[in-house]
Amino acid sequence: MSEPFIVEIWGEPAGIVLREGNAYRFHAIARPFFELDGSQFATAGHARLAAAQLRRTGNRNTPRGTERREGQS
Numbered sequence: 001m002s003e004p005f006i007v008e009i010w011g012e013p014a015g016i017v018l019r020e021g022n023a024y025r026f027h028a029i030a031r032p033f034f035e036l037d038g039s040q041f042a043t044a045g046h047a048r049l050a051a052a053q054l055r056r057t058g059n060r061n062t063p064r065g066t067e068r069r070e071g072q073s
Contacts, residue, residue: 002018002019004016004017004018005017005044007026007047007048007051009033009048009051009052009055010055012030013029013030014028014029014030014033014051014055015027015028015029015030015033015036015037015047015051016029017041017044017047017048019044020040023040023041023042024040024041024042024043024044024046024047025038025039025040025041026038026039026040026041026047026050026051032054032055033051033054033055035054036050036051036054
């Protein structure tokens with residue numbers, strides 16, 4: 001069994017990828033990545049790419065670095 005690794009997108013944790021047989025399964029740990037939770041990918045890089053694309057399209061109107069975080073006004 002291979003070691004799990006954390007996927008970060010723009011410095012924010014997105015999920016954990018685990019190898020399962022010949023595939024890599026993405027386990028989301030934050031929004032908006034829950035949409036990918038449980039998805040299987042051919043490579044770990046494909047899992048990271050899917051998370052990056054989801055992040056980009058999920059916040060299309062919000063410039064990078066200006067997202068509000070919980071507890072901030």
